[in-house]
Amino acid sequence: MSQTPEVQFPVTNQQERLIMQMPPRMSVVEAVPFKQAFQDLYAQSPFPTQVILDFHQTTFIDSSGIGALVSNLKTIQRHGGGLTLRGVRSPVMAVFAMTGLDALLTFEAEPHQATPSPTPREAEIYPTHPSVRSWLKRLIDIVGALTGLGITAILLVPIAIAIKLDSPGPIFFGQVRCGWMGKRFRIWKFRSMCTDAEARKAQVRNELAGPLFKNANDPRVTKVGRFLRRTSLDELPQFWNVLRGEMSLVGTRPPTPDEVERYEVPEWQRLDVKPGMTGEWQVNGRSQIRDFEDVIRLDLRYQQNWSLLYDIKLILKTIAIVFNRRSGAV
Structure with a gap:
């Protein structure tokens, strides 16, 4: 982990909602700093009540990425807030469908993109290993x-x-x-x-x-x-x-x-x-x-x-x- 480049999660404020940019990959290398960056949001005052995760660049997520996402979802729910995923692409949506997360998460399409339907079959060949x-x-x-x-x-x-x-x-x-x-x-x-x-x-x-x-x-x-x-x-x-x-x-x-x-x-x-x-x-x-x-x-x-x-x-x-x-x- 110490030998990998530092992963950045830029955050912008839009109409009282924080938008966090997600990287192209969400493996363990990115998942650990993702969880930390999300936790850092709650070191601020006041706490953010609405956070959007912008996934439009992300094409790969493995079990560590899922684990970090679930952990951060629980964090914002404990603080009475909401988490929305924007611009989720088909390969990532397939993983959410396979794991049942598509029923727990809230999705929002970008203006130029329709939210892809869950397709668990795609996840059967998802290259985690x-x-x-x-x-x-x-x-x-x-x-x-x-x-x-x-x-x-x-x-x-x-x-x-x-x-x-x-x-x-x-x-x-x-x-x-x-x-x-x-x-x-x-x-x-x-x-x-x-x-x-x-x-x-x-x-x-x-x-x-x-x-x-x-x-x-x-x-x-x-x-x-x-x-x-x-x-x-x-x-x-x-x-x-x-x-x-x-x-x-x-x-x-x-x-x-x-x-x-x-x-x-x-x-x-x-x-x-x-x-x-x-x-x-x-x-x-x-x-x-x-x-x-x-x-x-x-x-x-x-x-x-x-x-x-x-x-x-x-x-x-x-x-x-x-x-x-x-x-x-x-």
């Missing part, structure tokens, strides 16, 4: 997901019976997670906890640092659930998420929305790729990782080192770890 647009990676995901779902179908009956006999309640557990660019989806697992696990979460001590939550001896986990977690069988239903394209076989750890709420702007970089059933965090200790900064470091290392061969290596390492009782998967 090479892995996202790799058709070979997607092909591997589809083949792997179909194979995994076949295995899941074979094991479904005995696992379902074991879960039901051990703890009354549903067989599957669904939880909202944040995927590529922060888009929310429901991840599926075989249920490994008691049915009131979410209500009892506040009673369990968190052993991890940062926004992550983990307790090695979590009392909410059932007896069958401990076996499912130790063998990673609880994660078999996630092959459905992979088949749907919400996840990949290999990627970053899929965070919960409350984790993302606590992210600083640079940490949003981990959402530039699809979340994975496995990844660096899985083969480097998984539950033995106690610090959120270590998770960030591993996720960014995956992005830097990514290749199809690297994915295959991580898949093979994961298979070896699943059969290792000391893998730390609890």
